[in-house]
Amino acid sequence: MFVGSRVRTTKILYLESSKVAYKKRGCLMPAKKSRKVLVTGATGQIGSELTVELRKMYGGDNVVAVGHSRKPSDALLNSGPFESLDVGDRQSLEKVVKKYGVDTVYHLAAVLSATGEQNPQLAWNLNMGSLYNVLEIAREQKLDRVFWPSSIAAFGPTSPRANTPQETVLIPSTMYGVTKVAGELLCNYYFVKFDVDVRGLRYPGIISSEVLPGGGTTDYAVAIFYEAIKEKHYVCFVREDTVLPMMYMPDCIKATVDLMEAEPARVKRHDSYNLAGMSFSAGQLAAEIKKYIPEFRCEYEPDFRQKIADSWPMSIDDSVARRDWGWKPAYDLAAMTKDMVQRLSKRFKEGKL
Numbered sequence: 001m002f003v004g005s006r007v008r009t010t011k012i013l014y015l016e017s018s019k020v021a022y023k024k025r026g027c028l029m030p031a032k033k034s035r036k037v038l039v040t041g042a043t044g045q046i047g048s049e050l051t052v053e054l055r056k057m058y059g060g061d062n063v064v065a066v067g068h069s070r071k072p073s074d075a076l077l078n079s080g081p082f083e084s085l086d087v088g089d090r091q092s093l094e095k096v097v098k099k100y101g102v103d104t105v106y107h108l109a110a111v112l113s114a115t116g117e118q119n120p121q122l123a124w125n126l127n128m129g130s131l132y133n134v135l136e137i138a139r140e141q142k143l144d145r146v147f148w149p150s151s152i153a154a155f156g157p158t159s160p161r162a163n164t165p166q167e168t169v170l171i172p173s174t175m176y177g178v179t180k181v182a183g184e185l186l187c188n189y190y191f192v193k194f195d196v197d198v199r200g201l202r203y204p205g206i207i208s209s210e211v212l213p214g215g216g217t218t219d220y221a222v223a224i225f226y227e228a229i230k231e232k233h234y235v236c237f238v239r240e241d242t243v244l245p246m247m248y249m250p251d252c253i254k255a256t257v258d259l260m261e262a263e264p265a266r267v268k269r270h271d272s273y274n275l276a277g278m279s280f281s282a283g284q285l286a287a288e289i290k291k292y293i294p295e296f297r298c299e300y301e302p303d304f305r306q307k308i309a310d311s312w313p314m315s316i317d318d319s320v321a322r323r324d325w326g327w328k329p330a331y332d333l334a335a336m337t338k339d340m341v342q343r344l345s346k347r348f349k350e351g352k353l
């Protein structure tokens with residue numbers, strides 16, 4: 001009884017002092033245990049796996065998946081609510097937010113780098129228009145928290161390419177990168193001006209085994225596994241010596257959830273945090289795959305995406321994320337390759353690849 005009441009009193013004191021600290025910093029309330037979540041881009045490479053993970057955390061009914069043109073998987077449709085809408089249409093988005101009483105948005109829908117260079121007008125309109133819609137809804141509906149991913153594409157040819165720091169020159173040469181820099185500034189503005197607790201990560205290239213990526217410059221690092229297993233041969237669209245920062249999906253999801261659940265006092269940036277997993281060249285990746293599939297051959301025929309890759313960092317300094325909210329990746333090139341080959345080989349043998 002005595003111990004119980006002491007614990008309770010300590011908890012109340014802690015909560016009260018936290019509230020004061022959060023108020024002082026212009027932040028909202030401490031992390032909540034239950035959430036009503038909406039994920040845009042839920043049928044995409046990252047959204048499809050993130051949605052499943054969030055449904056495990058908060059319960060299927062509490063996580064609304066929002067898709068658009070891509071067909072949702074059965075897993076996505078059967079594990080919780082699904083809505084189809086255009087994120088450029090603010091009224092439809094707002095209607096869904098109100099319908100489900102959403103308090104937290106993960107806004108992942110976007111046009112990626114390679115598609116964005118083919119259609120820069122679409123990239124600007126969709127990426128900026130939809131982020132503006134989400135931030136305005138968050139401001140008006142007083143949402144608790146918003147997640148929006150930036151990218152290593154926010155850097156450009158004049159940024160340092162090795163161990164690229166958190167604070168540096170941001171002059172990207174792609175429209176996708178322009179939308180990421182402008183998006184970071186807009187997120188920070190909404191935090192400072194309107195107290196919208198928006199949080200972001202500069203994702204590196206994401207490697208995953210479930211859903212194929214949708215038009216990015218690092219897509220080769222996923223396609224190479226599928227082709228190595230199915231055809232024992234892959235024609236890579238960047239040079240063998242092209243080094244880019246990458247991350248395995250479990251680390252990407254962990255970083256995203258950890259940042260979103262971090263106490264407000266630990267989140268000191270509301271533009272976007274640098275985030276690193278591993279860095280390797282296309283040739284090093286092919287050599288690692290060859291350890292499991294010795295007959296695998298990789299050829300290199302660089303196309304327009306080489307120029308984009310050459311303008312991006314080779315490795316990222318994520319020490320600020322590590323210091324602020326304790327980020328630490330689990331997967332390196334060897335561990336990621338082993339897991340990818342095992343998972344995709346199993347699906348291939350089952351005739352599901």
Ligand code: NAD
Nearest residue numbers: 041043044045046068086087108109110151203205206214
């Ligand atoms: P993806 O291309 O796989 O998925 C994007 C999703 O957005 C698609 O499912 C698509 O249906 C949806 N979408 C497109 N237009 C829409 C519209 N008008 N209305 C509603 N939905 C629409 O992308 P991803 O790889 O999952 O990336 C998610 C986020 O992470 C993006 O913001 C991207 O810039 C960022 N990011 C991804 C990577 C990566 O390697 N995958 C790296 C850095 C940053």
